[in-house]
Amino acid sequence: MMNDEDMRSILKCVRCGTCRSVCPVFDVNGWESSSSRGRMLVAHGISQGLEVDKGVFDSINTCTTCGLCEEICPSGASPVKVIENVRHQLVLQGKMTDAQKLIRADALEKGNPLGESKDRMAWLGDSRNDLPEKSKYVFFAGCLASYRYPEITKKTFDILRKFGVTVLEEEVCCGSPLLRTGSDPSELMSKNLEQIKKTGAHTVITGCAGCYTTLKNDFPEELNVLHVTEFLAERLAEMDLKKLDLKVTYHDPCHLGRCNGVFDAPRQLIKAVCYLEEMKSNRERSKCCGAGGGVLKGYPELSLELSKNRLEEIPKDVDYLVTACPLCRTNLKRGGPRVDVLDIIDLVEMAME
């Protein structure tokens, strides 16, 4: 099951334990198997015949793939890659949890991991009949935004369409939930890729951090991908935004910030409309909201604790917690924040009124 390259990437971990100081899951659980070092050991154990039982799943599947361990790992190990690879190898052997099965079945059968059968593009409303077939830019809404946040998604697209952006005819899940939980996303990716080509777009724009990293780094063909904040930060001069008398803080989504280095664009947008005060950990060292990597679905209680820990880092006296990913927003709201959690587009729209 394991080739030399995979084995070397596991053995790159020298077990120094530095990851114990940052792994948000370990911080909550406290058992070694829930630290990144522990997961690397479990990965090694599996290669040596460790029986795959609940303990193995709970170790391997509780990683949110936030990548903070990788950011600080002195020996240059890549725990997230190893963990995703192990998940994939186990799934190939039919070894997966109910949550993993559900995510896969829903994403492949219904085109979204939420199990929704409704019209995905309903959020478009009246705009539906008025879309250019061809455009240089196409907006990829994502599952959560389409089904759970139709209003923000509409607001986002209303801003984007002024710049000539179109949408896909039949967008399906980007594949991120499958990829992070070990299943094969290629069928979904092909469907999306085919449609992206049809629009003739050279750039895909998304407001979701999970979609962003998947479109950018995991698709079989290279795509030019922008987060909506990157697209808008370049067009601030054309947007006529007014200043709001607000102080907000910003949560860096791991898959947008740490994994892809998009730190400045969201901050540029926020600073253009109000005052920004950073959270205790931010940018490269930002703590995870707790939702990613299938953890929200598979381990909702753990995910809630992770969210609460992140919310403790909100500075005093801010009016809102702003983020730039619907999954982060969902989980941060679950944690019971003392201030409301806004999508960055909510804030931009407030400044447009």
Added chain:
Amino acid sequence: MQKSDLLIKLQEIVGNEHVSVSAAELYCYSCDASQIRGMPDFVIRPVSTEQISKIVSLANENEIPVTARGAGTGLAGGAVPVEGGIVLDMSAMNRILETDLDNLQVTIEPGIVQEKLNQALEPYGLFFPPDPGSSAMCTLGGLIANNGSGMRSVKYGTTRNYVLGLEVVLADGTVINTGSKASKSVAGYSLTDLFVGSEGTLGIITKATLRLRALPKERSVLLASFDDPEHAGQAVVKVLSSGIVPSACEILDRNIIEAINTFDPKIGLPKAGAILMFEVDGTENTVREGIEMIKDACSTLATSIRAASDKKERDEIWAARRLVGAAVSRLDPLRTRVYVGEDIGVPIKELPGMLHKVREISEEFKLPIMTYGHIGDGNLHTGMCIDVLSDAEWEKLNKAADKIHRTAIGIGGTVTAEHGVGSARASYLELELGKALDVMILIKNALDPKGIMNPGKMGV
């Protein structure tokens, strides 16, 4: 007693959620950062001294090994249950029980992480000085049980200097308190000193009262470059004999310099055969004076000398140095740092000679050996990176490590200055300690007649 019956008993003591027999969990507790392995039968995360006393009593009655573990960052297998049995993961006992500001003392549970303790003390202008590279994750219990130290030991000494008293669970479950809150006490044998550095072979430390120091107002860092490590070693002897006590004095050889620059290119250390990193702390005046005196002492031997320009640069250099042990793995994607033979200590005057010997050993075995460490107190870390999938490289590594150990002992040094003996270096204790090891064995047998406390460690 059957394993299943023991499990029930242990669950009764600590509650089901605090005991694990999951194969994945046991696997994770079967090692630390060393090459030593041992599979536990149970992992327990106790939360009180009372629980530990009951667990140890039960283990003693049934002759089951008990191995205490802090964060498992050890480099000698000290926390590895080489004979199976129970691993006590102490990290859930992590409270600060009392901060006694007027007496400059703190009483803690052993599971607290060094950095978290110091973060809690900082607002009071106090700190606990021993400062290992693993301070962000290692626990105080582990530091005490290993008498750990780190980069500031040249000025501040080792953990031993800061332990005033301990609460210890002995092998039969008895709980004793050693030491005193008085800063001096000669009442009886110094049992505190016996347990500090005993690596869990005599008892389980469940509480500690620590002496603190006031945080220095100023710190400054100086980097001196040399043609080779031997010249750097001579400079250290000169600096220390001129009467300056730097708060840190570290050596980095050519490969380590490259590793740090690879890990964080912003730092841009000068290319040299070796660099000495000095830190001086104290008041503004003493720091300025100390830096000048070090510059003078190094002037004839160093090829260049520069001071860190500001606090940011100083902190970056220090942060990178802290992580360098593992960062050497980054130099070659096919090689991984292996902690073997990595912690010798020699008398200061022997340093240049030992550095030369390390170079010879490196050439003899055709194995790159990187040298870094707390040269100010004669503690050298020798870093070897190998292709861990090659048996031939493992053989070379073990032979080189053996030679390094024997060379250090031969010149009056030690096989371990701060990382501990554990299982990794147990076989050298007879050579290093002679008949003193017999006394250690007598003490061990008196306190732990059934040999349940961390068996297979320290040569006892």
